[in-house]
Amino acid sequence: MKDIRLMKGNEAIAEGVIRAGCDGYFGYPITPQSEVLEYLMANKTKERTGMIVLQAESEIASIHMVYGGAGAGKRVMTSSSSPGISLMQEGISFMAGTELPCLLLNVVRGGPGLGTIQPSQSDYFQTVKGGGHGDYKLIVLAPASVQEMYDFAKLGFDLAFKHRIQVMVLSDGAIGQMMEKVELDEQIPRLTDAEIKVKFPWATTGKTPDRERNIITSLDLNPVKQEIININLQKKFKHIQETEVRFERIMCDDAEYLFVAYGSSARICQKAVLLGRERGIKVGLLRPITLFPFPTVELAKLAKQVKGMLSVEMSAGQMVEDVRLSVNGAVPVEHYGRLGGIMPAPDEVLNVLEENFIKEKKYEPHTN
Amino acid sequence: MSHIPTKDEVCQPENMVYSRTCLLTDNALSYCPGCGHGTAHRLIMEVIEEMNLQADTIGVAPVGCSVLAYDFMNIDMQQAAHGRAPAVATGIKRLYPDKFVFTYQGDGDLAAIGTGETIHVCNRGENITVFFVNNGIYGMTGGQMAPTTLPGMKTATSPFGRDTETMGHPLKITELVAQLPGTYFVSRQAVHTPAHVRKAKKAIEKAIQYQKLNKGLSFVEIVSNCNSGWKMTPLESNKWMEENMFPYYPLGDIKVPK
Numbered sequence: 001m002k003d004i005r006l007m008k009g010n011e012a013i014a015e016g017v018i019r020a021g022c023d024g025y026f027g028y029p030i031t032p033q034s035e036v037l038e039y040l041m042a043n044k045t046k047e048r049t050g051m052i053v054l055q056a057e058s059e060i061a062s063i064h065m066v067y068g069g070a071g072a073g074k075r076v077m078t079s080s081s082s083p084g085i086s087l088m089q090e091g092i093s094f095m096a097g098t099e100l101p102c103l104l105l106n107v108v109r110g111g112p113g114l115g116t117i118q119p120s121q122s123d124y125f126q127t128v129k130g131g132g133h134g135d136y137k138l139i140v141l142a143p144a145s146v147q148e149m150y151d152f153a154k155l156g157f158d159l160a161f162k163h164r165i166q167v168m169v170l171s172d173g174a175i176g177q178m179m180e181k182v183e184l185d186e187q188i189p190r191l192t193d194a195e196i197k198v199k200f201p202w203a204t205t206g207k208t209p210d211r212e213r214n215i216i217t218s219l220d221l222n223p224v225k226q227e228i229i230n231i232n233l234q235k236k237f238k239h240i241q242e243t244e245v246r247f248e249r250i251m252c253d254d255a256e257y258l259f260v261a262y263g264s265s266a267r268i269c270q271k272a273v274l275l276g277r278e279r280g281i282k283v284g285l286l287r288p289i290t291l292f293p294f295p296t297v298e299l300a301k302l303a304k305q306v307k308g309m310l311s312v313e314m315s316a317g318q319m320v321e322d323v324r325l326s327v328n329g330a331v332p333v334e335h336y337g338r339l340g341g342i343m344p345a346p347d348e349v350l351n352v353l354e355e356n357f358i359k360e361k362k363y364e365p366h367t368n
Numbered sequence: 369m370s371h372i373p374t375k376d377e378v379c380q381p382e383n384m385v386y387s388r389t390c391l392l393t394d395n396a397l398s399y400c401p402g403c404g405h406g407t408a409h410r411l412i413m414e415v416i417e418e419m420n421l422q423a424d425t426i427g428v429a430p431v432g433c434s435v436l437a438y439d440f441m442n443i444d445m446q447q448a449a450h451g452r453a454p455a456v457a458t459g460i461k462r463l464y465p466d467k468f469v470f471t472y473q474g475d476g477d478l479a480a481i482g483t484g485e486t487i488h489v490c491n492r493g494e495n496i497t498v499f500f501v502n503n504g505i506y507g508m509t510g511g512q513m514a515p516t517t518l519p520g521m522k523t524a525t526s527p528f529g530r531d532t533e534t535m536g537h538p539l540k541i542t543e544l545v546a547q548l549p550g551t552y553f554v555s556r557q558a559v560h561t562p563a564h565v566r567k568a569k570k571a572i573e574k575a576i577q578y579q580k581l582n583k584g585l586s587f588v589e590i591v592s593n594c595n596s597g598w599k600m601t602p603l604e605s606n607k608w609m610e611e612n613m614f615p616y617y618p619l620g621d622i623k624v625p626k
Contacts, residue, residue, distance in 0.1 A: 024463050052462045056455070057488040064452035064485075068459025071446045072426065076459065094449050193464070204444035204460070206423045206467060215438045217447035 003184040009149040009176040010035035013079075013105060013169065016153025018045055021188040022103075023074040024052040026065035028084060031117045032173040033107035036079045049190055059084040063091030070100035071216040073196040073203030075157050079105035081173075082123050083114060085131075092166060093132030097218025099233070101160035103153065104138070104168040107176035110314075110341040118341025119173030119264055124318035127170050128291045135230060137237045139167045139244065140291035142262040146180035148289075154188070161200075163240055170291060172314065174264040174343065246289035247298055251277070255284030257357055258302055260323050261312040262288050264343060269312050271346035276353070283353065291319070299326035308332045308357035312349050315339070332357065389414045391422060391442045398436055400507075402602025404592030405433060407559040408501055409440055411569045412472070415576055416443065425468045426460050428453045430482070432474035433507045451482025454489035457496045468579060470497040475516040476506045479541040483515075486541065493550025493584040497575045500542065500587065503594035504613060511597035515539040518616055523597070538616060542589045546623040552584035554623035558591045558614070560606045571621070583625070591617050 007015065014036045017025065025045075027037045037055060045051035056062040062078045069076035080088065085106045095102060106127065110120035127140050139159050141152045149171060156167040197205050207213040220226040248266075251273050252258070259269035266287040276283035286302060288295050303309070309331060311320035320335035327333055336352045338344045391413035399405045416425055422443055429437035431450035438445035448456040453471035461469040478486050478500050489496070505523055506512040512525040516538050520529040530538075546554040553575055557568035568590060575586035591613050595605035 024459065026459060054458070054462060056458075057484055060452070061455040061458075061485055061488065064449060064455035065459035065462075067448070067452075068428070068446060068456035069463045070459075071456070072460050072464060074463045076463070090449055091452070098447075204426045204446055205464070206425060207442065207444045208423045213438075213442055214444045215447070216445070217438065219435060219447060 005182055005184065006179055007146060007150075007182045008035055008179050009143070009146045009171060010107065011039045012146045012150035012182045013153050014039035014043075015184065016150040017077055017103065017157075018043065018049055018051060019185055019187050020154035020157050021049070021075060021190045022051050022077060022153075022157070023190055024054070024069045024076040025078065026054050026056050026062045026069070026076070027078045028056050028059045028062050028080065030081045030084045032109060032119075032176050033079050033081045033105065035176070036105065049187065051190065059087040060090065063088040066102050067091055067095055067100060070095065070102045071098065071204050073200035073205060075161075075190070077103035077105070079107070081107045081109045082111050082120075085123065085126070089132035092138070093134050093136065094218055095166050096132070096136035096138075096233075097134060098216050099164040100166070100216070101164050102166050103156040103160055104166060106168060106170055108170065108172040110339065116341040117173065119175075119314060119343060120339070120341055121172055121263060121265060121314040122316070122318070122339070123170065124291065124313065124315060127168050128294075128322070136233060137292050139163070139165055139240060139293075141167060141169050142289060142291050143169060143171050143175055144263050144266045144287060146175070146178065147182050149175060150182045150184065154185070159244065163236060165236070165240070170263070172264050173341075241293040244290060245293045245295050245297070247295040248287040248289060250285040250287065252284035252286060252302065254282055255302075255305065256282040256307050257284075257353055258306045258309045259283065259285040259312055259349065259353065260288070260299065260309055260319070261285065262291060262319065265312045265314055268344055268346050269349060272350040272353070275346055275350050279350070281354070281358065283350075288319075294322050294326065296322075296326040299323060300328070300330070303327035303330040306331060308334070310349070310353045310356060311335045312344065313337045314343060389417045391417045393440055393442050395439045397440060399433065400596040402593070402595045402605065404503070404559045404590065405501060407565060408499065408590050408592065409437065411559065411565065411572055412470070412499060413441055415569065415572050416468070419576060421468050421576070424466070425470070426464070428457045428460070428469070428471045430471070430473055430477050431508070432477045434472050434474055434477075434501065435508065437472055451477050451480070452485055453477070454482065454485040454494070454498065458489055458492070458494050461494055461496050465495070468576065470499060472499045473501070474507070475500070475502040475504065476514045479515040479539050483541070486545065487548070490545040490548045490585050490587065491550045493552070495579055495582050495584055497579050498585065498587045499572075500589040501592050502589055502617065503592045503597070504538070505594045505597040507594045507597045511594075511599075515541075518612055540617070542587065542617075542622060545587055550585055551587055551623060552625060553578050553586040555587070555621045556589040556591060556617060556619050558609070558619055560593065560609065578625070589617070591619065
């Protein structure tokens with residue numbers, strides 16, 4: 001019989017990481033994601049699967065605890081919300097430089113600064129374009145339901161170890177706090193220390209006579225060697241761009257107009273698509289599931305089919321830049337966003353689409 | 369005239385009275401000649417070898433002169449961001465409670481940028497060992513003022529001497545962490561004379577032994593010279609250390625198990 005439960009998004013991903021065989025969680029409370037740590041603590045993970053859960057003294061300490069665990073080959077994670085994720089950028093950059101796999105969760109709240117605790121999508125640039133110092137990328141998964149919060153725990157760990165990369169689940173306050181039904185999988189057993197030693201020969205598990213010492217470092221003072229390291233990193237990102245793109249097409253087959261939206265905004269646009277169809281507008285939705293790698297090719301294809309695209313985000317216009325780069329001027333692309341924790345309504349975004357593309361000449365080409 | 373033995377004749381196993389531990393690599397030390405880091409490295413590696421812990425040891429060295437420690441220590445190591453070694457070590461130790469985990473940190477790392485991590489790793493009583501090399505200056509970056517720089521001491525960023533009115537006071541972080549219930553053994557040592565080396569090695573042995581016994585955090589400070597940063601010869605710097613550093617940072621055990 002299926003195990004189906006009603007859960008908050010934050011609880012669902014916490015349950016998801018336990019069942020995905022996570023070894024360790026290190027985190028610090030912050031609204032609107034504190035339920036992750038609370039759920040893990042309440043679930044006595046040490047007794048259930050042997051998973052370690054530790055409340056750190058700061059987000060900075062959390063991410064570096066993750067670094068230590070990941071460097072020793074363990075499946076480890078942390079979670080936070082926007083201001084806390086800003087603090088973690090140092091550690092994320094170090095993990096990028098050392099190619100350590102980990103799962104990260106940002107339940108985004110409005111910024112800048114302390115901002116608000118309401119949902120927002122204003123951390124897209126920080127997450128997709130780097131965040132910390134240096135040339136690097138994360139794999140970014142954008143859940144649009146509580147089920148996906150759960151599913152992306154396992155998917156995130158799998159991708160992280162497949163590519164030795166950091167995977168960020170970029171959620172928001174709405175997805176984290178809302179309750180939906182979730183279908184749960186069987187428990188995946190945690191790897192034993194012996195299995196880790198075999199599967200991850202790079203991990204610092206103690207130098208044995210059969211191998212050279214393992215060193216986890218992002219430092220090379222020789223610029224020639226450092227450039228090679230960086231070129232290899234870029235090759236990995238390119239490979240990920242070519243092989244790991246995920247997206248969902250909703251009523252795109254006959255679409256003349258297109259919403260592009262992820263996460264909560266995609267849920268709103270999904271409703272707007274239905275409203276639009278009732279009004280006789282052939283509108284569809286392209287929902288990026290991976291924000292890096294971005295569904296560039298799919299958007300370029302759709303640009304040959306539709307008359308206009310509206311990128312809907314709870315931000316001042318961040319993802320829209322990637323949409324424009326993807327279509328490369330082939331079709332008008334506009335942005336609509338609400339800021340500071342306000343969520344748009346379905347009829348609101350549909351009206352904007354109509355005003356931009358359908359009603360008598362409202363559209364003015366984007367100039368910058 | 370008697371025969372003068374050649375080098376090959378002298379270098380025979382039966383003449384061997386001391387050799388370098390195999391837990392130090394063949395890489396030439398990049399530390400300045402006269403600096404105490406090399407001796408501190410050697411002592412820690414000797415003890416790990418004597419306790420047969422190589423296969424169970426994971427070391428963490430952060431930013432500072434210690435950043436290249438993994439070039440010299442023949443063990444698995446992680447390089448940590450500046451100040452974060454205690455957090456990195458926590459992550460390792462919580463997931464591998466049976467491994468021997470240590471950090472090797474300088475004073476800028478441990479007592480300035482990493483103060484929060486230092487206090488909390490000690491307060492949690494993480495079952496790790498912290499080796500703290502205190503030379504009162506930022507050596508790696510070229511001799512700037514450290515949290516442990518003595519009052520009046522001239523550095524690149526206190527060129528007229530540390531003015532405690534505007535630059536604060538040298539931080540006795542070792543005495544501070546000794547107050548915390550999570551620390552089990554706290555000791556301050558030096559490595560500039562044979563007698564001090566022997567005492568320091570004993571403290572390092574204890575610190576590692578206590579971790580094997582799951583006693584909580586052990587903390588060993590080594591007050592060291594930085595002859596380059598202090599702009600002295602090695603001998604002058606050792607004398608200056610005895611006359612100026614030791615009165616402010618007195619040697620000996622600060623917290624011992626009851």
